[in-house]
Amino acid sequence: MKLTQEEQDMLDGRYGKATKKSMEILTTLGEIFDAECMVDVHGVQIAGVSYDNLGEAGLDFLSEMSEDGRVRVLTTLNPAGMDRENWQALGIDREFAKNQNRAIDAFAKMGIITTCSCTPYLIGNAPHYGQHIAWAESSAVCYSNSVIGARTNREGGPSALAAALIGKTPKYGYHLDENRHAQVLFKINAPVKGTDEFGVLGKIIGDKLVKLGKKIPYITGIPSATVEELKSFCASVATYGGTALFHMEEITPEYNKYPKPSNIVFEINQDDLDKTRAELTDDDIEIDFVSIGCPHASIHEIAKIANLLRGKTVKKEFWITTARPTKKIADEVGYSKIIEDAGAKFAADTCCVVAPIKERFKGIMVDSAKACYYGRAKNKFKVKIGSIEACVEEAIK
Amino acid sequence: MKLEGRKIYKGTAEAEAIVTKDAISFYGGVDPDTGKVVEVGHELEGESITGKVLVFPTGKGSTVGSYTMYRMKKNNMAPAAIVNKQIDTIVAVGCIISEIPCVDKIDTTNIKTGQRLIVNGSEGTIEIID
Numbered sequence: 001m002k003l004t005q006e007e008q009d010m011l012d013g014r015y016g017k018a019t020k021k022s023m024e025i026l027t028t029l030g031e032i033f034d035a036e037c038m039v040d041v042h043g044v045q046i047a048g049v050s051y052d053n054l055g056e057a058g059l060d061f062l063s064e065m066s067e068d069g070r071v072r073v074l075t076t077l078n079p080a081g082m083d084r085e086n087w088q089a090l091g092i093d094r095e096f097a098k099n100q101n102r103a104i105d106a107f108a109k110m111g112i113i114t115t116c117s118c119t120p121y122l123i124g125n126a127p128h129y130g131q132h133i134a135w136a137e138s139s140a141v142c143y144s145n146s147v148i149g150a151r152t153n154r155e156g157g158p159s160a161l162a163a164a165l166i167g168k169t170p171k172y173g174y175h176l177d178e179n180r181h182a183q184v185l186f187k188i189n190a191p192v193k194g195t196d197e198f199g200v201l202g203k204i205i206g207d208k209l210v211k212l213g214k215k216i217p218y219i220t221g222i223p224s225a226t227v228e229e230l231k232s233f234c235a236s237v238a239t240y241g242g243t244a245l246f247h248m249e250e251i252t253p254e255y256n257k258y259p260k261p262s263n264i265v266f267e268i269n270q271d272d273l274d275k276t277r278a279e280l281t282d283d284d285i286e287i288d289f290v291s292i293g294c295p296h297a298s299i300h301e302i303a304k305i306a307n308l309l310r311g312k313t314v315k316k317e318f319w320i321t322t323a324r325p326t327k328k329i330a331d332e333v334g335y336s337k338i339i340e341d342a343g344a345k346f347a348a349d350t351c352c353v354v355a356p357i358k359e360r361f362k363g364i365m366v367d368s369a370k371a372c373y374y375g376r377a378k379n380k381f382k383v384k385i386g387s388i389e390a391c392v393e394e395a396i397k
Numbered sequence: 398m399k400l401e402g403r404k405i406y407k408g409t410a411e412a413e414a415i416v417t418k419d420a421i422s423f424y425g426g427v428d429p430d431t432g433k434v435v436e437v438g439h440e441l442e443g444e445s446i447t448g449k450v451l452v453f454p455t456g457k458g459s460t461v462g463s464y465t466m467y468r469m470k471k472n473n474m475a476p477a478a479i480v481n482k483q484i485d486t487i488v489a490v491g492c493i494i495s496e497i498p499c500v501d502k503i504d505t506t507n508i509k510t511g512q513r514l515i516v517n518g519s520e521g522t523i524e525i526i527d
Contacts, residue, residue, distance in 0.1 A: 057429060058461065157488060
């Protein structure tokens with residue numbers, strides 16, 4: 001890989017220990033994936049923030065890097081293991097909270113904006129079309145590549161941190177035009193509406209791509225989609241298919257930039273949607289937990305929940321997971337009061353995937369196919385998928 | 398016998414090989430406090446990888462695995478070196494942050510458990526010395 005003089009100096013340790021370590025990570029990845037050079041990134045989003053995932057090992061590494069490491073570009077964090085203000089009300093123990101704050105303090109010391117969200121594009125860490133970035137959260141990677149048309153690989157925690165401390169990433173993979181071509185065509189022959197249904201569609205396409213050993217789908221037959229529907233779709237197709245980029249006809253910006261695939265074609269019909277929806281609901285589920293906001297709820301979704309909950313009382317534990325800046329808008333507008341008066345809780349900075357809630361509930365109802373996957377695999381819950389309206393209905397039943 | 402591969406992380410180590418045909422997930426698959434493989438059904442389940450040259454085809458699993466490797470190093474439980482057929486990003490990053498010599502592009506079926514190896518991560522070579 002060709003390095004500039006400055007990059008070589010960073011690698012040689014002339015800019016300090018953390019910079020040297022970061023350059024070692026980036027240049028090694030560049031060599032492995034045959035990058036010709038580094039490319040400037042305009043923003044970074046770091047995963048591996050929850051202490052539940054990091055553990056003492058990750059925390060040790062962050063502490064060491066924070067001794068002399070300082071970010072060179074705008075950087076935000078993925079969700080943490082708890083709401084940083086309201087953790088006690090959400091049943092998080094004091095020891096966990098202490099360790100979680102140690103991790104966030106290490107990130108803060110490096111100059112990272114410690115807003116913890118899987119939807120950086122909704123809270124000001126937002127690239128424009130064609131910009132190079134280094135993001136780690138898989139749903140956000142998929143959203144930025146596909147819906148915005150920015151360019152990022154799926155970074156891990158350390159490689160995203162390295163990109164933040166250098167302000168660059170090796171130029172390979174999704175940073176290059178030749179790797180952004182769709183490989184499989186999916187024709188959707190049924191109406192798809194709502195965050196839950198877009199999640200169901202994401203699972204169908206994701207599962208199929210894994211079977212085929214392919215990564216990039218081209219999707220036709222979706223006449224329109226909201227930001228919220230696309231964010232749900234991204235989370236699902238990334239979870240089930242490892243997909244970091246898709247093209248959707250007339251919807252995503254690069255849909256006609258590359259050739260439309262014609263040799264591998266699949267049709268998705270109403271019965272496929274019905275069958276997969278049924279797979280995302282366990283038999284004999286006893287629901288004692290409802291959670292909306294995977295990926296983090298937008299202000300639009302919070303408004304909808306407030307309208308549905310106005311004057312009602314929830315009978316089950318009900319979390320709305322969102323970014324703190326979005327929660328602050330909800331506070332200002334008055335949505336938060338309506339929601340909290342109904343007995344539902346905000347869990348800002350965190351989510352039901354990364355919070356330490358394994359086996360705390362029996363059954364979870366969500367509007368997210370991604371949350372179904374982690375509810376089962378990580379937290380050992382039974383799961384049910386439904387629309388936001390159906391989730392609220394369940395919570396007040 | 399000397400085998401030529403690709404350098405992933407610098408440094409040299411001489412130790413006994415422990416070889417598996419299975420991929421390894423450090424996160425959840427290896428206990429960083431005991432150095433033992435704990436993945437149920439793994440070919441190396443119950444075996445210690447501490448201080449050995451760990452030879453396996455490739456990594457798998459969560460990216461948190463890089464941090465598990467770092468923790469093993471801090472606990473003095475890490476392997477002495479790593480040899481892969483094809484490196485993945487989790488193990489590569491794990492070796493860099495933990496400073497474990499690492500070489501890939503090696504036909505790992507040429508190596509048997511118990512053989513002594515010299516791994517030269519700076520040159521990208523390994524030598525089987527018995």
